[in-house]
Amino acid sequence: MNNMKICICLLLICICLGVIYSCSVKKYIPEGELLYTGAKLKIEKDKKIKDFGSVRSEIEETIRPRPNSKFLGIRLGLYFHYKAQGEKAGFINRFLNKRIGEKPIYESNVNIENTERVMLNRLENRGFFFSEVSSEINRDKKRKTLKVIYKVKVSEPYLIENYSVDTDSSTIYEVIKSTMPQTLIKKGMRFDLDLLKSERERIDRALKLKGYYNFNADFLTFEADTNRYNNTHATDLSIHLKKDVPKASLLPYKIDQINVFPNYIIGNYSVQESIIKFNNKNYHQGELFFKPHLLDPFILLKKGQYYNPDKSRSTSRRLGSIGTYRFVNIQYETLDSLATNKEGALKANIYLSPLQKRVLKSELQLVTKSNNFTGPGLVATLSNRNLYNGGEILNISGKFGYETQFNSGGSTGLQTLLFGVESELIFSRVLFPIRINTDFFKHSIPKTRIALDVLYQNRSELYSLLGVTFSFGYLWNANRYVSHQVNPISINFLNLTNTSDQFQKILNTNPFIKNSLDQQFIAGLTYSFIFNDLVNQSRRHQFFITSTFDIAGNTVNLLSRSNKFLGLEYSQYAKIDLDVRYHLRLDANCKIVMRFFGGIGVPYGNSKTMPFVKQYFSGGPFSVRAFRIRSLGPGNYKPEVSSENFSFFDQTGNLRLEANIEYRFSIFSFLKGALFADAGNVWNTPSNNSVTGGKFSSDFINELGIGIGFGLRVDIQSFVIRLDLAAPIHTPYLYKGERWDFKYKQSVLNLAVGYPF
Numbered sequence: 162m163n164n165m166k167i168c169i170c171l172l173l174i175c176i177c178l179g180v181i182y183s184c185s186v187k188k189y190i191p192e193g194e195l196l197y198t199g200a201k202l203k204i205e206k207d208k209k210i211k212d213f214g215s216v217r218s219e220i221e222e223t224i225r226p227r228p229n230s231k232f233l234g235i236r237l238g239l240y241f242h243y244k245a246q247g248e249k250a251g252f253i254n255r256f257l258n259k260r261i262g263e264k265p266i267y268e269s270n271v272n273i274e275n276t277e278r279v280m281l282n283r284l285e286n287r288g289f290f291f292s293e294v295s296s297e298i299n300r301d302k303k304r305k306t307l308k309v310i311y312k313v314k315v316s317e318p319y320l321i322e323n324y325s326v327d328t329d330s331s332t333i334y335e336v337i338k339s340t341m342p343q344t345l346i347k348k349g350m351r352f353d354l355d356l357l358k359s360e361r362e363r364i365d366r367a368l369k370l371k372g373y374y375n376f377n378a379d380f381l382t383f384e385a386d387t388n389r390y391n392n393t394h395a396t397d398l399s400i401h402l403k404k405d406v407p408k409a410s411l412l413p414y415k416i417d418q419i420n421v422f423p424n425y426i427i428g429n430y431s432v433q434e435s436i437i438k439f440n441n442k443n444y445h446q447g448e449l450f451f452k453p454h455l456l457d458p459f460i461l462l463k464k465g466q467y468y469n470p471d472k473s474r475s476t477s478r479r480l481g482s483i484g485t486y487r488f489v490n491i492q493y494e495t496l497d498s499l500a501t502n503k504e505g506a507l508k509a510n511i512y513l514s515p516l517q518k519r520v521l522k523s524e525l526q527l528v529t530k531s532n533n534f535t536g537p538g539l540v541a542t543l544s545n546r547n548l549y550n551g552g553e554i555l556n557i558s559g560k561f562g563y564e565t566q567f568n569s570g571g572s573t574g575l576q577t578l579l580f581g582v583e584s585e586l587i588f589s590r591v592l593f594p595i596r597i598n599t600d601f602f603k604h605s606i607p608k609t610r611i612a613l614d615v616l617y618q619n620r621s622e623l624y625s626l627l628g629v630t631f632s633f634g635y636l637w638n639a640n641r642y643v644s645h646q647v648n649p650i651s652i653n654f655l656n657l658t659n660t661s662d663q664f665q666k667i668l669n670t671n672p673f674i675k676n677s678l679d680q681q682f683i684a685g686l687t688y689s690f691i692f693n694d695l696v697n698q699s700r701r702h703q704f705f706i707t708s709t710f711d712i713a714g715n716t717v718n719l720l721s722r723s724n725k726f727l728g729l730e731y732s733q734y735a736k737i738d739l740d741v742r743y744h745l746r747l748d749a750n751c752k753i754v755m756r757f758f759g760g761i762g763v764p765y766g767n768s769k770t771m772p773f774v775k776q777y778f779s780g781g782p783f784s785v786r787a788f789r790i791r792s793l794g795p796g797n798y799k800p801e802v803s804s805e806n807f808s809f810f811d812q813t814g815n816l817r818l819e820a821n822i823e824y825r826f827s828i829f830s831f832l833k834g835a836l837f838a839d840a841g842n843v844w845n846t847p848s849n850n851s852v853t854g855g856k857f858s859s860d861f862i863n864e865l866g867i868g869i870g871f872g873l874r875v876d877i878q879s880f881v882i883r884l885d886l887a888a889p890i891h892t893p894y895l896y897k898g899e900r901w902d903f904k905y906k907q908s909v910l911n912l913a914v915g916y917p918f
Contacts, residue, residue: 186243189246189265194267195307197226197267197308199227200308201310202310203312204217216287216289220280220283220284223279229263230263236263238262241257242262268307277295277311286353288351291316296310296312297312319385319387320351320395322390324346324347324397325397325398325399327401331411333373340367340368362378364378370471372469373414374413374505375414379403380402381400381402382402382403384398385398409500414495416462416465416468417465417499417506418443418496418509419464421513423444425514451551451552455552459479459606460511483552484554489511490512493508496508518547519546521543521544540558541558541559542559543556543557548586553588556585558584559582560579560583563577577620578618582614587610589608590607591607607636608637609635610636614631615629623663623664624664627658629652630652633650634646634650643691644690645689648686648688650684651683652682655773683714683775684714684731685714685716686713688709689710692704692706705742706739707739709736709738710736711736714734732771733764733766734771734772736762740756751827752825753824758817758819760816762816764815764847776813776815776843777815779812780792783913784839785868787868787908795812795856796842796855796861797855797893799894814843816857818841820840821840823835823836823837823917832874832876834871834874835885837887838868839868842864854894863893867890868887868890872884872885881916883917884911885917889907890902
């Protein structure tokens with residue numbers, strides 16, 4: 162009842178405000194003017210007319226101008242515009258006028274006759290010839306308002322009966338006829354101007370692919386003939402060339418010369434550059450910048466080849482993918498001296514403007530993690546984008562970090578010192594003992610990546626850890642959406658030293674953790690598949706899918722007769738995971754994003770457990786945000802309070818399930834907001850006696866950690882700083898009757914860079 166009374170009071174207040182507002186706005190309307198309050202559209206048509214919804218929307222869009230906007234019957238923008246015009250407007254009225262004010266739309270701003278003409282034009286463009294448009298004006302001089310009613314009488318549309326190409330002796334007519342199986346115009350379609358424009362553009366694209374470099378869609382015109390069909394709304398349609406089309410536009414063109422400028426500096430080009438001839442191409446460069454035999458496979462243009470815009474675009478894309486060039490510009494020139502009556506000749510100039518070859522970047526960081534570790538960090542990266550004059554990219558990063566852990570009381574706990582070097586060398590070609598034909602890869606040439614990372618970590622009172630990772634593999638884009646990465650060689654070396662007595666005691670009492678850390682050597686193969694539909698920003702529905710397969714130990718097992726290789730214990734396992742994301746774009750500033758992640762790793766052979774570095778964890782800024790990183794799971798397991806500082810070692814698993822949903826919206830400019838819900842956990846499939854309740858079972862749904870929250874994101878040109886506040890609503894490690902509870906007092910604040918998914 163109380164809620165009902167509140168709603169009634171609010172409604173009465175809104176009504177009173179509306180009455181007061183109406184009186185206050187009316188007095189500002191000048192004498193002789195009426196405030197335009199909008200228009201209504203009435204359409205009369207035959208019920209047999211199909212697919213009229215889009216036409217109706219198009220007619221509605223022609224109604225101009227738009228009236229002043231209103232909310233709950235109140236035109237606030239107009240009101241504050243009027244209030245701000247007075248001599249004593251005040252700061253608040255001027256501020257609100259600047260933010261939401263709207264200039265009034267009067268009768269003198271409305272051109273009814275022009276709107277009627279535009280409506281009739283839209284109907285004729287859609288095949289509804291001889292339609293009628295009229296209008297009725299309703300003036301309310303007492304309220305000083307004006308409303309327009311547009312009445313549209315829609316005629317029966319004209320339908321296409323036959324569509325053909327005019328006959329002529331010109332060769333180009335035969336080429337146009339050969340494209341007709343792909344025509345967009347079908348018998349029975351309604352006459353539609355946009356359809357005819359699309360058909361002209363289709364023919365233009367088809368001719369361009371056959372070498373007609375100088376052709377233009379505007380050279381084509383349609384003729385409609387209704388004389389054969391008396392007293393019916395049917396028409397024959399034909400297409401032909403306009404008169405006085407230039408002769409050069411009716412010839413196919415072949416490429417006669419190809420000039421490549423591998424080191425083109427805009428505004429600083431000299432024609433005196435030395436020329437190297439390779440594969441019927443002229444490479445213009447003074448000092449050698451890019452070896453021609455390594456650059457040539459990226460260029461799909463060939464001498465004697467007909468002009469083809471698709472090959473030109475593919476060449477630009479392939480050259481841009483090398484990573485050495487800022488701009489790729491392909492220009493064509495006609496060679497009139499080589500033209501004949503049947504063919505023209507082209508010169509193709511490929512201008513390649515390089516990026517800065519050597520770059521040094523440094524970054525000072527203040528790291529705050531969800532597991533209460535805080536401290537400064539320094540990262541420096543040296544890059545060379547053309548190391549051996551073949552598009553090779555070398556990146557070397559050195560990093561240093563110091564972190565200390567604060568507990569809830571503010572006192573310090575563990576300290577961590579970190580040193581690391583990460584290096585990668587990417588070749589813009591395939592390095593393989595056997596020559597591989599790169600023509601098989603039509604979209605892009607695969608790259609070869611060699612990476613070596615070394616990381617040293619010293620955690621006070623616990624241990625020192627040295628990790629070395631080496632990988633050799635290939636990455637390539639199969640098309641615009643699909644990419645692959647395969648590492649036939651992937652090696653991880655882990656060396657745990659300087660373990661304290663306290664930490665050694667933990668290892669001795671937990672064989673599960675000890676086994677995962679004892680497996681110091683991992684050698685295997687990894688493969689990743691990525692489908693990225695997010696490149697289509699205009700689409701309402703978008704998908705991002707990635708899957709990774711990781712298998713280790715099989716090759717080493719063939720070479721070794723024991724559970725060690727080169728004196729090191731090695732791991733055997735198979736691991737696969739799937740990450741699916743769906744974006745539903747509601748409008749330009751709002752979207753709903755959903756994500757599902759599932760992954761499992763299975764140890765076998767030489768291994769009883771998954772290596773620690775290959776296990777899954779849950780919680781944190783990129784997972785279930787209502788729980789701290791590595792603090793969720795496995796299953797309904799909860800570590801003892803006495804081992805709280807060391808619980809993150811236990812809370813991993815070889816199986817992970819997670820689902821997230823997030824509503825993202827714009828607040829203003831670069832500040833974005835989000836409302837979200839996360840659910841997930843990790844489990845063990847082999848039993849671990851040291852972690853009770855962590856084994857996966859049919860009751861896994863009741864063991865999901867679930868949280869809700871909201872976030873703020875600063876998004877500046879895709880660089881995102883994210884702040885998310887989340888609280889658990891389902892805590893799996895509590896007793897079953899206590900798990901569902903909104904624990905807002907246990908909210909977790911996550912600070913991160915980048916979107917969570």
